[in-house]
Amino acid sequence: MQPILSVSGLQKTYASGFQALKGIDLDIRRGEIFALLGPNGAGKSTLINIICGVVNPSAGTITADGHDIISDYRAARKKIGLVPQELTTDAFETVWATVSFSRGLFGKPRNDAHIEKILKQLSLWEKKDQKIMTLSGGMKRRVMIAKALSHEPDILFLDEPSAGVDVELRRDMWEVVRALREGGVTVILTTHYIQEAEEMADRIGVINHGEIILVEEKAALMKKLGKKQLTLQLHDPIAAVPDQLSGFPLERTEDGQTLVYTFDSSKEQANIAELLKRVDEAGITVTDLQTRQSSLEEIFVDLVRRK
Incomplete structure (x- = not known):
């Protein structure tokens, strides 16, 4: 399938x-x-x-659904909706007028039913008859999203859409995003709320210092770069890790009550059974065990640090 958005050799100086x-x-x-x-200053907003x-741009090409953004600007721009970080709206206009006007800017015919649905x-x-200046910051953010959706775009950019908004808006917004998809x-x-990307995204891209350092399916990324931890709660504390367990990279807590085994989930899953067997042979009684998968945030921080 042809990509709906293609960026090639893009530079900005x-x-x-x-x-x-x-x-x-x-x-x-x-x-x-x-x-x-990407971290602050990585180039996310510049790219968008x-x-x-x-x-x-300084160099490179971009096509939106087959339309070049330079030579076929109007057709390309009609395909795109943008929710920027900044709250840029006419303070003296009503919500209804602002969103309806935005639709008209893209040459779309009047469609009150569509505007009503978005609102x-x-x-x-x-709030449709209230002036923008009377709204809270969260409500103004909602208006920005409504403006971006007013002309029924095929591609929607959300640039830090959760910044400074309440939990209710965040929930509403993701419901809308799922419906749009x-x-x-x-x-x-x-987004800086990486847990949202972990929950919502199909694919993840990481940008740092103006370069794309990774693009990966979310599930594959979590499996490939994620680590797992097996935590063993012991019935009795131990003063040191027994020799029988020396082949495993185990960490013992200061109180000796817990052993932590960190492993690559894609390679070492079978070693858990061997570890538990040796723990039993060492005469150690385990009262509880837990496993934990690395979060996307931990993977992201590690990627950026290594880069």
């Missing part, structure tokens, strides 16, 4: 000489939720702003 993007190559699949992760026509999905229907909309998000 500012007048100061700072190179924000260094030859980005990235393909986004139709209908997926793609999470772009170039794709959405807010910033000009209800985002719990804005009761089911309807065929491709969603690309950046």
